[in-house]
Amino acid sequence: MLIPTSHILVVSAGLFALGLFGALTRRNAVGILMSIELILNSANLNLIAFSRSWGTQQADLQVAVLIVIGIAAAGAVAGLALILAISRHRQTIQADEIKELKG
Amino acid sequence: MVTAILPELLLTAGAIVLLLLPFLRSARSLVPLSFALIAVAAAIPVGLLLRGHSLGGALFSGVFMFDKLTFFFQELILLSVGLVVMTVAGDARSGLRDRREFYCLLLLTTVGLLLMPGAQNLVLLYLALELVSVLSYLLSGFKKQDGLSVEAALKYLLFGLLSTGVLLYGISLIYGLAGTMDIRAIPVEALRQSPAVTLAALILLAVGFGFKLSLVPFHGWAPDLYEGAPAPVVSFISVAPKIATFAVLIRLFMVWLSPIADLWAILFSFLAVITMTVGNLAALPQTNLKRLLAYSSIAHAGTMLIGLAAGTAFGAGALAYYAVAYLLMNTGLFMAVTAMESAEGRSDLAVYSGLAQREPTMAALMAVCLLSLGGIPPLAGFFGKMWVFGAALKGNLAWLAVAGAVNSVIAAFYYLKVVKTLYLDPLPAGCKPIPCVESLCFGMSFCVVMLFVLGLWQGPLLEILRLVIPSQLPPGSVPW
Amino acid sequence: MEFAAKIGFYGVAAATLAGAWFTVSARNLFRAALGLALALFGVAGLFLYMEAEFLAAVQLLVYVGAILTLMIFGIMLTHRIADPNLKKWNRQSGRAGIVSAVIGVGLSAIFLKASWNQSGADFPPVPVPFLGRAILTTQLLAFELLSLLLLGALVGSLYIARKEKRC
Numbered sequence: 001m002l003i004p005t006s007h008i009l010v011v012s013a014g015l016f017a018l019g020l021f022g023a024l025t026r027r028n029a030v031g032i033l034m035s036i037e038l039i040l041n042s043a044n045l046n047l048i049a050f051s052r053s054w055g056t057q058q059a060d061l062q063v064a065v066l067i068v069i070g071i072a073a074a075g076a077v078a079g080l081a082l083i084l085a086i087s088r089h090r091q092t093i094q095a096d097e098i099k100e101l102k103g
Numbered sequence: 104m105v106t107a108i109l110p111e112l113l114l115t116a117g118a119i120v121l122l123l124l125p126f127l128r129s130a131r132s133l134v135p136l137s138f139a140l141i142a143v144a145a146a147i148p149v150g151l152l153l154r155g156h157s158l159g160g161a162l163f164s165g166v167f168m169f170d171k172l173t174f175f176f177q178e179l180i181l182l183s184v185g186l187v188v189m190t191v192a193g194d195a196r197s198g199l200r201d202r203r204e205f206y207c208l209l210l211l212t213t214v215g216l217l218l219m220p221g222a223q224n225l226v227l228l229y230l231a232l233e234l235v236s237v238l239s240y241l242l243s244g245f246k247k248q249d250g251l252s253v254e255a256a257l258k259y260l261l262f263g264l265l266s267t268g269v270l271l272y273g274i275s276l277i278y279g280l281a282g283t284m285d286i287r288a289i290p291v292e293a294l295r296q297s298p299a300v301t302l303a304a305l306i307l308l309a310v311g312f313g314f315k316l317s318l319v320p321f322h323g324w325a326p327d328l329y330e331g332a333p334a335p336v337v338s339f340i341s342v343a344p345k346i347a348t349f350a351v352l353i354r355l356f357m358v359w360l361s362p363i364a365d366l367w368a369i370l371f372s373f374l375a376v377i378t379m380t381v382g383n384l385a386a387l388p389q390t391n392l393k394r395l396l397a398y399s400s401i402a403h404a405g406t407m408l409i410g411l412a413a414g415t416a417f418g419a420g421a422l423a424y425y426a427v428a429y430l431l432m433n434t435g436l437f438m439a440v441t442a443m444e445s446a447e448g449r450s451d452l453a454v455y456s457g458l459a460q461r462e463p464t465m466a467a468l469m470a471v472c473l474l475s476l477g478g479i480p481p482l483a484g485f486f487g488k489m490w491v492f493g494a495a496l497k498g499n500l501a502w503l504a505v506a507g508a509v510n511s512v513i514a515a516f517y518y519l520k521v522v523k524t525l526y527l528d529p530l531p532a533g534c535k536p537i538p539c540v541e542s543l544c545f546g547m548s549f550c551v552v553m554l555f556v557l558g559l560w561q562g563p564l565l566e567i568l569r570l571v572i573p574s575q576l577p578p579g580s581v582p583w
Numbered sequence: 584m585e586f587a588a589k590i591g592f593y594g595v596a597a598a599t600l601a602g603a604w605f606t607v608s609a610r611n612l613f614r615a616a617l618g619l620a621l622a623l624f625g626v627a628g629l630f631l632y633m634e635a636e637f638l639a640a641v642q643l644l645v646y647v648g649a650i651l652t653l654m655i656f657g658i659m660l661t662h663r664i665a666d667p668n669l670k671k672w673n674r675q676s677g678r679a680g681i682v683s684a685v686i687g688v689g690l691s692a693i694f695l696k697a698s699w700n701q702s703g704a705d706f707p708p709v710p711v712p713f714l715g716r717a718i719l720t721t722q723l724l725a726f727e728l729l730s731l732l733l734l735g736a737l738v739g740s741l742y743i744a745r746k747e748k749r750c
Contacts, residue, residue: 003632003633003692004647004700005279006694006695006697006699007592007609008629008633009279009694009699010691010694010695011596011599011629012598012619012689013687013690013694014673014691015355015599015600015603015622015626015654015685016272016686016690017484017645017684017686017687017688017690018603018604018606018607018681018683018687019268019603019607019623020265020269020598020679020686021680021684022606022607022608022685023261024675024679024682025267025675025676025679025680025685026607026608027607028612028661029257029657029661030441030612030658030661031607031612031615032261032265032684033261033591033654033657034262034321034606034616034619034692035606036261036265036268036653037606037619037623037646037650037654038603038606038607038619038622039265039268039269039271039272040271041267041623042272042606042648043271043272043274043275044626045626046272046275046276046278046279047275047278047632048630048633048635048638049279050275050279050282050699051278052633052706053284053669053699053700054332054453054632054685054700055706055709056282056283057282057283057284058708058713059716060226060284060717060718060721060722061278061284061718062635062637062638062709062714063714063717063718063722063725063726064226064284064703064722064725065638066225066637066638066714067230067722067725067726068229068271069641069642069645069646070645070729070732070733071230071233071237071514071729072230072646072650072720073649073650073731073733074233074237074733074736075233075237075260075264075623075646075736076650076653076654077606077653077736077737077740078237078240078241078260078658078736078739078740079240079257079260079261079264079657080653080654080656080740080744081241081244081606081739081741081743082240082241082244082253082256082257082682082743083246083257083654083657083660083661084657084660084743084744085247085253085743085744086253086257087660087661088746089250089253090601091736094718099407099592108724115731118732118735122738163723163724164720164721166722166724167724202737202742204738204741204742206741207735207738210736211731211734211735212735214728214731215731215732218724218728224725226722226725227724227725229689229726229727230725230729230732231728231734234728234731234732234735237732237735237736238735238736238739241735241736241739241740241742241743242739244743245739245742245743247742247743248704253743279700282700284645296698297697297698299696300693300694300697303689303690303693305627356596379665448608464681512666
């Protein structure tokens with residue numbers, strides 16, 4: 001069955017906007033990381049939808065999505081390591097309570 | 104094919120060896136080994152070229168382009184990383200220099216940086232950029248006993264992951280329009296047919312790259328990171344990734360997307376103006392030298408962006424010239440910051456007052472770097488600005504050149520303020536002399552000598568740039 | 584059958600977006616993590632609809648299996664999750680909400696209007712061996728680079744997260 005590409009794109013635009021909203025407004029660092037995962041997922045959806053619509057290079061694009069998933073894992077690991085190091089110093093991880101540094 | 108990535112292979116092997124050899128426990132062995140690895144990696148392609156090997160062209164099914172542009176920027180990146188290793192050797196306080204994990208990550212990051220200028224495939228480009236970014240987040244959090252430093256690193260990571268996510272979304276839109284990830288094969292007519300999507304994709308790409316270049320309004324992470332992270336790491340993050348990103352922009356926008364230059368040139372001109380202005384104005388009231396340098400590096404990125412916005416071979420050459428000058432003056436200055444941070448533990452401007460009485464040589468070297476950053480002739484920084492503004496004038500962007508010139512005046516003001524602190528302010532009582540580390544003295548002297556050489560004797564570098572800049576670019580009346 | 588499949592698709596899409604909404608809006612971060620799980624499952628379902636079965640499996644294994652677990656570890660490390668006094672969003676949430684809504688609606692409008700390459704042909708799905716071939720040929724350099732990224736992330740994270748004896 002063929003889903004129109006644009007319908008998948010609308011879902012991905014929604015995911016992207018929600019992820020952006022979360023990343024801009026969440027106060028907790030883990031919350032921001034989770035929102036960023038939504039953005040990466042929306043881009044992955046786009047990539048697969050377009051690879052279906054072009055028909056060429058489908059395997060390359062699927063591998064690209066695998067790579068993006070790997071990168072997401074590496075980014076999450078790095079973020080969690082930093083959060084762990086900070087939690088040794090203080091009790092809370094509220095992103096905007098990190099006030100010692102001014103913006 | 105393998106000879107083209109010999110430097111990358113060497114650095115990878117070196118990074119793993121550094122981790123595994125049990126006797127590498129102090130800076131005494133780690134610094135020379137890393138420096139030797141980087142020097143050999145830089146020498147390999149030069150040696151191969153001299154022995155008559157040709158550059159490889161498009162390699163690995165066309166994803167990696169090893170041409171003169173790639174080669175030039177790779178050498179610049181290796182020079183920058185080599186100087187950073189010398190900086191780390193002089194960092195006595197943070198304890199970084201005795202950690203082999205630090206050198207391992209630095210070398211792995213360098214591999215990513217080396218692949219960026221040659222990346223011809225958007226997937227490889229994104230991956231190399233993420234390799235550099237993720238490892239930079241970790242490097243900037245390496246001073247883990249300092250809560251402030253780790254918090255700045257976390258902020259950098261959250262900003263960074265968000266903007267590279269946005270970049271990936273932009274890449275996916277480009278693929279949707281073009282049907283290919285190979286940037287040579289992007290059919291420009293397809294981009295023209297859907298201007299709305301193309302514009303959205305370009306803006307998303309600009310967000311991603313703008314973060315790496317710390318362009319306003321994506322610069323929020325920079326001041327905190329510069330203040331919180333150890334000085335050698337800041338020196339690294341402020342130069343090498345920016346140079347690699349500019350190389351990517353030259354290849355992606357100036358070479359392959361030049362037919363739709365009308366769409367992106369205005370975007371980059373706009374970004375350049377607000378970045379320069381906000382960076383320079385925010386730098387004025389700063390009282391911490393590292394924070395001041397954060398805003399100064401933001402402003403410099405904005406100035407370099409003018410060369411990109413010009414869209415001509417002249418602009419690309421001016422941008423590359425500026426990158427060389429920026430590398431030397433910024434790294435040289437950060438060596439002094441590292442020495443002071445090791446001696447005093449902080450980098451407020453107050454610490455630097457009267458430095459000329461305390462350490463006359465160091466103050467003089469620092470002053471040259473500062474004057475070059477401020478665009479005072481006859482140093483290389485001045486000519487970098489001159490070429491960039493010249494490119495803007497020739498590219499019918501006179502308003503950009505004027506905005507840049509006004510900004511240079513503001514910038515000269517705050518750099519001169521620091522020079523005044525060094526020379527005219529009184530020395531606080533009870534200061535000890537700063538212990539001299541050979542690598543820092545040598546590195547700073549090298550940077551300063553090169554700033555004079557490039558300023559007074561421009562021919563060779565201009566000649567090299569003329570060879571390096573791809574011939575597909577519109578010439579824009581090249582002056583050399 | 585066709586109709587049922589279509590309904591199924593829109594159901595999965597709605598579940599994905601609902602999960603995403605939970606992820607960004609739930610006050611309790613554990614609920615947010617459950618919302619993220621729903622969204623990730625939904626994306627895996629959409630992958631299935633686009634006949635990328637292998638990706639759907641990897642999505643479940645890596646995202647739901649590994650990354651989500653990491654996130655939950657992270658949540659447990661950050662205390663005060665259930666504190667009722669804690670505002671869930673920061674000061675800028677109003678502005679950010681408007682900006683995100685404009686971006687989402689704008690992108691959707693652009694996407695619906697744009698002329699995408701829709702050949703209409705039903706391309707055969709890619710057999711998994713082709714993915715392996717792509718990894719070892721066209722995407723070889725990227726694949727090797729990814730292993731460097733994972734190695735570096737591992738080394739750096741272990742160093743940063745490890746407890747030093749002296750501190």
